Amino acid sequence: MKTFALNRPWLLGIATGILFLTGWQLTPTMGLIDAQLVPPATTVLNRFLQQWLDPTFYPDLLITVLRVAGGFLLAAAVAIPLGLAMGYWQSVHRMFGLTIETIRPVPASALVPIAAAMFGIGNLMHISVVFLATVVPILLASLDGVRNVDPILISTARTFKRTTPDIFRTVLLPAALPHIVTGLRISIAIALVVGISSEMIMSAEGLGRRVVYAQRMLRVPELYAGVITLALLGYGFNRTFLLLENRILGWHRQAMAKNW
Amino acid sequence: MSRLQRGSGILVLAAVIALWQLLAMLGVVTENQLASPTRIVAATVEELQEGTLAREIMATARRIIIGFSFAVVFGVLSGFALGRSKLLHAAFAPIIEFLRPMPVVAILPIAIFVLGLGDRMTYSVVAFASGWIILLHAMDGIRSIDPVLIDTGRTFHIRPLRQFLTIALPASAPHTFTGMRVGFGIAVIVTVVVELISGFGGGLGDYIGVSQGALRVPEAYSGIVLVAILGYGLAQLFALLERRLMAWHHGFKQQAR
Structure with missing residues (x-):
């Protein structure tokens, strides 16, 4: 029986999933778990499907996505060039290294109250918090990426008397791309976590706020449905990013070698 | 130069x-x-002298350390179990892969609802968030051990327990320690966020939120600076510990260059 199961791992996975869902359905209905604390799976599923019919849901979804993506893209736009420069020129690295190291240990979510004092509780505040949280990881990844570029590539470009902007564009950026993309992948997850937590701390709209609202108003099925929505959002971001990653890195010999 | x-x-x-x-x-x-830097420094010194800040720092530090310890135990044990046993891994893989990209803060409202506010909830959330990352790394670490090492162990008829302790454990240690390092960073962030959101039980997160609410801005900034220093300090301690335990690995990597 063990071999049967091991030869078909997907079967075991599905079995566990079904077992879990059944357990979730039965234990509250049978009273083994307080149904007020953990509603049955069907109740939560029902509420989850309902929210897609709710017109007020979509603005919240859109705002969260825009805040997270906005802060992330802004951070990438700033951090990638700066990281490349810091990796290429020791002088630039020395100039900004200390400041970066000082900012690094500050947890961005803790900055939400202060950011709110400066920018109010609108989109600007959330975007700036997400920006602060992701700018350092992306920068460090870009820096690392440049450091790991084969020096021969750079020497060759110099031998051909390429101008520095050209070298950045045609050699450094493409060669450092796998490293940068890995940094971006980690940072998008950070962006999502920070974006949602800042909405939970202080916001008038957005998915994070929805879930906290449900918790405070003791709307339990809505609470669980909201959490599932957040998990799906994370899953969606991840999938999208993997797709983009494959497109961007498809030609990169070094990156694709890993997939063999 | x-x-x-x-x-x-x-x-x-x-x-x-x-x-x-x-x-x-x-x-x-x-x-x-x-707030200007001078005001922040002044506020920090003042509050430290009053003694309130020291209490908050200890509270946050306590939560980080205890929560992280639970996380290590939970994460390493289940990570090893899932990595070692093909059966367990196959069974839980879909759930794990689905939960992998989930933002851990999503768990917070449920935790507050089920466990209420207070230390039990804080420890649980920190341990879960941090332990999850450690679990993933430990599991990946075990699964990516060079098969030659395992086969060598089998060839020598080494008992499974001994095999685990002398082969699997050291081989997966680098991966696991990376997971612990990342997990520690997460523990710091999650502790502060939980304190900030729940606004209960003191700690630096609560201090920041309350100061900001009372429009005592220099105090709020000083809270943030202290969080950064605390996080950095504790991380350095952990790095020291790691360097001791993993000295053999660092030496080996240096040689390989």
Whole structure:
């Protein structure tokens, strides 16, 4: 029986999933778990499907996505060039290294109250918090990426008397791309976590706020449905990013070698 | 390397702080929005002397350390179990892969709802968030052990327990320790966020939120600076521990260059 199961791992996975869902359905209905604390799976599923019919849901979804993506893209736009420069020129690295190291240990979510004092509780505040949280990881990844570029590539470009902007564009950026993309992948997850937590701390709209609202108003099925929505959002971001990653890195010999 | 070059980093940092101070003094940003560095330092010293800050720092540090310890135990044990047993891994793989990209903060409202506010909830959330990352790394670490090592163990008929302790454990240690390092960072962040959101039970997160709410902006900033220092300090301690335990690995990697 063990071999049967091991030869078909997907079967075991599905079995566990079904077992879990059944357990979730039965234990509250049978009273083994307080149904007020953990509603049955069907109740939560029902509420989850309902929210897609709710017109007020979509603005919240859109705002969260825009805040997270906005802060992330802004951070990438700033951090990638700066990281490349810091990796290429020791002088630039020395100039900004200390400041970066000082900012690094500050947890961005803790900055939400202060950011709110400066920018109010609108989109600007959330975007700036997400920006602060992701700018350092992306920068460090870009820096690392440049450091790991084969020096021969750079020497060759110099031998051909390429101008520095050209070298950045045609050699450094493409060669450092796998490293940068890995940094971006980690940072998008950070962006999502920070974006949602800042909405939970202080916001008038957005998915994070929805879930906290449900918790405070003791709307339990809505609470669980909201959490599932957040998990799906994370899953969606991840999938999208993997797709983009494959497109961007498809030609990169070094990156694709890993997939063999 | 001229002195000017070497000091350029410090110069830039000093320039940033000076600009900050200037903006605050000129009133370009109001007192309610941005506190000047001098005010922050003054507030920090004042609060430390009063003794309230020290208590908050200890509370946060306590939560980070205890939560992280639980996380290590939970994460390493289940990570190893899932990595070792093909059966368990196959069974839980879909759930794990689905939960992998989930933002851990999503768990917070449920935790507050089910466990209420208080230390039990804080420890649980920190342990879960941090332990999850450790679990993933430990599991990946075990699964990516060079098969030659395992086969060698089998060839020598080494008992499974001994095999685990002398082969699997050291081989997966680098991966696991990376997971612990990342997990520690997460523990710090999650602790502060939980304190901030729940606004209960003291700690630096609560201190920041309350100070900001009372429009005591320099105090709020000082809270943030202290969080950064605390996180950095504890992380350095952990790095020290890791260097001791993993000295053999670092030495080996150096040689390989």
